[in-house]
Amino acid sequence: MKILIITHGELATYLLKTAEMIIGTQGENLIEIINFYPQDSMETLKEKLINQIKKFIGEEILILTDLKGGTPFNVAFLLLKEYKFYLITGVNLPMLLEILLLKEEEKTGEEVVKKIADIGRDGICIVYS
Template sequence: MHFILVSHGDLAKSILESAQMIIGEQENVSAFGLYPTDDIGGLKDKIEVAIEKVKDQEIICFTDLFSGSPFNAVVGLMEQYPISHITGMNLPMILEALMLRMNEENTKEAICAKLIEQAPETFIDVNDYLEKNL
């Protein structure tokens, strides 16, 4: 299973670094940031390259803000790729997701459901939201 963290600025990279400081080096995790000189198309392209490299794995994308540009970049890829997308990313969420991933029996759907169960007012399951609101 591969996790992709996407945020404004360095947040995704910093969350990943902090998580690794707490639970050790992690494989199969990518982190991307959108910076003031970037455009959403470029960010989307970078994420797509990462997805293409691991498209044989289950993929969960985590974004920082509902309806922000990183969120929209990931949503733009959801029609092309069978990714799960959770927004409202923070350090406790990523720590929990990484620990849940250690149990190979957990599917991406099971991990997303557990994260949403733990903090329903903070996290949004984007797949579920889009299904109910489109």
């Protein structure tokens, strides 16, 4: 499964760098990132995303975005009509770590997506004193 992380600013870059700090550098092209900046248009982002999706044709694709309703999510959501991929919003570090740790396991796309979503939710805890 190929992973594409699309976020506002450089969040995608730093999420991946942080994950690699914890579990080591990932040598293969498992994960690609697209950073969306204020000067970028929705159309520019759409072009970048389509180019990445076309690179992965024939493989299962998981797109992770940072914010439901944000431009990265909206563009990916619109492209679901034209291309086949999984889309999860609310990407966080526990999700990304799990993806990197799961890469060796033989799991279907649906199994991976469910597990990643569960990990993301489970990583949110309220701790009282």
